[in-house]
Amino acid sequence: MQSALALFALAAVAPLSASALPATATAAASSALPTATSVVSGLNALARAAGKLYFGTATDNTTPEFTDPTYLSILENYNQFGQLTPANAMKWMYIEPEAGVFNFTLGNQIADLTEEYGMVLRGHNGVWYEELPGWVTSTDWNATGLAYAVQRHVSGIVGHYAGRVYAWDVVNEPLNDNGTMREDLFYNALNTTYINIALEAARAADPNAKLYINDYNIEYVGTKSTAMQNLIKQLQSEGVPIDGVGMESHFIVGEVPTTLVENFQAYEALGLEFAITELDIRMELPATDELYEQQKQDYYTVVDACLQVSVCRGVTVWDWTDKYSWVPSTFAGYGDACPWDANYTRKPAYDGIAIAFEGQSI
Numbered sequence: 518m519q520s521a522l523a524l525f526a527l528a529a530v531a532p533l534s535a536s537a538l539p540a541t542a543t544a545a546a547s548s549a550l551p552t553a554t555s556v557v558s559g560l561n562a563l564a565r566a567a568g569k570l571y572f573g574t575a576t577d578n579t580t581p582e583f584t585d586p587t588y589l590s591i592l593e594n595y596n597q598f599g600q601l602t603p604a605n606a607m608k609w610m611y612i613e614p615e616a617g618v619f620n621f622t623l624g625n626q627i628a629d630l631t632e633e634y635g636m637v638l639r640g641h642n643g644v645w646y647e648e649l650p651g652w653v654t655s656t657d658w659n660a661t662g663l664a665y666a667v668q669r670h671v672s673g674i675v676g677h678y679a680g681r682v683y684a685w686d687v688v689n690e691p692l693n694d695n696g697t698m699r700e701d702l703f704y705n706a707l708n709t710t711y712i713n714i715a716l717e718a719a720r721a722a723d724p725n726a727k728l729y730i731n732d733y734n735i736e737y738v739g740t741k742s743t744a745m746q747n748l749i750k751q752l753q754s755e756g757v758p759i760d761g762v763g764m765e766s767h768f769i770v771g772e773v774p775t776t777l778v779e780n781f782q783a784y785e786a787l788g789l790e791f792a793i794t795e796l797d798i799r800m801e802l803p804a805t806d807e808l809y810e811q812q813k814q815d816y817y818t819v820v821d822a823c824l825q826v827s828v829c830r831g832v833t834v835w836d837w838t839d840k841y842s843w844v845p846s847t848f849a850g851y852g853d854a855c856p857w858d859a860n861y862t863r864k865p866a867y868d869g870i871a872i873a874f875e876g877q878s879i
């Protein structure tokens with residue numbers, strides 16, 4: 518397989534030739550100016566030209582997608598993706614399946630890929646109430662025992678990848694939608710101190726990684742976002758290291774919040790950076806042309822909101838093709854949430870992202 522970086526470099530300096538580019542590029546090759554959606558200007562290239570660190574994607578090497586050559590050939594195209602998040606590989610059940618016993622095989626595969634192609638790596642995640650191994654969920658923890666387990670887990674994973682990760686989702690989804698703390702096993706044994714323990718362990722293990730808390734329904738002005746800002750203020754007042762907030766952004770077509778920018782600015786005012794970490798915009802099936810057009814507008818709106826706030830570092834989609842999206846199995850009756858369809862054809866949503874990064878209006 519030709520290296521994506523080599524292809525990108527070639528395309529950037531040489532006149533386009535049909536032999537060097539996929540068949541879809543021939544139209545661009547015959548016209549003088551590339552269009553918003555030309556092969557040369559992939560989404561990561563456009564994001565970087567717009568001053569962002571990356572446009573990236575989640576990818577799941579715990580599933581068959583990693584044995585699909587067409588999937589991999591697009592995933593490995595730096596022109597399209599400058600950042601990867603392992604959708605599952607670094608989660609607790611995979612990476613520390615037994616107490617104190619780490620298995621980095623799957624995580625390393627993604628980390629190695631990012632290095633091979635010059636991509637940014639986001640670590641995902643440190644402490645989350647889901648995808649925990651049995652030894653964590655079945656133990657009747659006291660505070661001392663769980664504090665030790667959290668500290669060992671976060672130190673172990675962040676330390677292993679030290680120097681290779683741009684940002685870690687150290688704490689994932691700590692809040693309920695009504696703004697109260699999620700009463701998971703961590704909270705029940707340790708109250709909010711598990712967050713302090715995790716963040717401090719992460720900072721000690723990799724002083725250069727940006728430390729994030731990641732959650733959903735905090736992307737817009739509302740009770741849960743206010744609660745997240747209060748949690749951040751509490752951590753800051755205690756001197757706990759916190760650098761950023763991950764805005765998951767699992768949205769519904771036609772229902773993208775209107776207060777994204779205003780909300781993002783509130784995080785900027787706290788001295789934080791942030792990122793769009795898990796973007797997808799699902800529609801109720803069956804899809805229609807109208808829904809695809811609305812989805813294009815919606816992707817534009819989210820990317821444009823990131824562009825309007827300088828401390829928004831980048832945008833990550835929660836996998837890029839409908840073929841492997843988590844949406845249909847999670848939200849009954851919904852799907853088609855990604856910028857590429859299940860046959861790897863770009864949807865209008867792709868154009869919405871490209872147009873936003875180009876600074877054009879839609």
Ligand code: XIL
Nearest residue numbers: 577604605641689690731765795843
């Ligand atoms: C999802 C994965 O995509 C699925 O494969 C897995 O079965 C469940 O988790 N918020 C998060 C992600 O922070 O880790 C979740 O990923 C999606 C919701």
